[in-house]
Ligand code: DX5
């Protein structure tokens with residue numbers, strides 16, 4: 001099922017509570033929270049104190065995207081906050097299967113993120129157990145970048161594989177998602193649409209969320 005996940009990286013941090021309330025009223029399904037450490041990606045966004053504040057204010061589910069080295073260090077704190085979905089980058093850990101299990105055993109949905117250069121084959125042996133796969137459609141680290149259309153092939157591959165093998169994962173796309181690129185990804189089989197700058201810069205958030213759901 002199509003779900004729209006506004007990325008709070010594009011919100012006005014001086015009015016975060018206001019933007020959360022307004023985006024929920026506009027029909028957002030899940031909030032996407034980008035944690036960047038300045039190491040795995042060349043930018044720092046926000047960390048656990050802000051995630052904690054968001055978790056107190058938001059009433060829809062939260063999806064935390066860890067763009068960090070050593071993603072293991074955040075799992076207990078995220079579980080304690082009642083976070084619903086957590087993804088980590090396959091490029092950032094030596095033990096993805098163990099980390100996936102740990103997230104799931106903590107009561108959260110586990111997702112694996114793939115940078116634009118990383119092939120689906122890299123996560124072949126996780127597909128039967130993973131809850132969702134986050135296909136990066138830009139290089140991680142910044143909002144407002146241009147969609148990389150070669151990443152769409154991976155969405156198609158994952159959609160075909162789940163039909164063939166009966167896997168239960170959802171497919172999430174993140175980076176440069178607007179009305180047009182969402183349509184391309186939807187046709188390829190994506191279910192979860194993360195969108196930052198496009199949604200937050202829209203005149204009418206309700207209309208922008210509604211359009212993306214169709
Ligand atoms: C990029 C982040 C994205 C980002 C998307 O590293 O993972 O979630 O906020 O922003 P837009 O939609 O502006 O590309």
Ligand code: ZN
Pocket residue numbers: 007032033034065174194
């Ligand atoms: Zn993200």
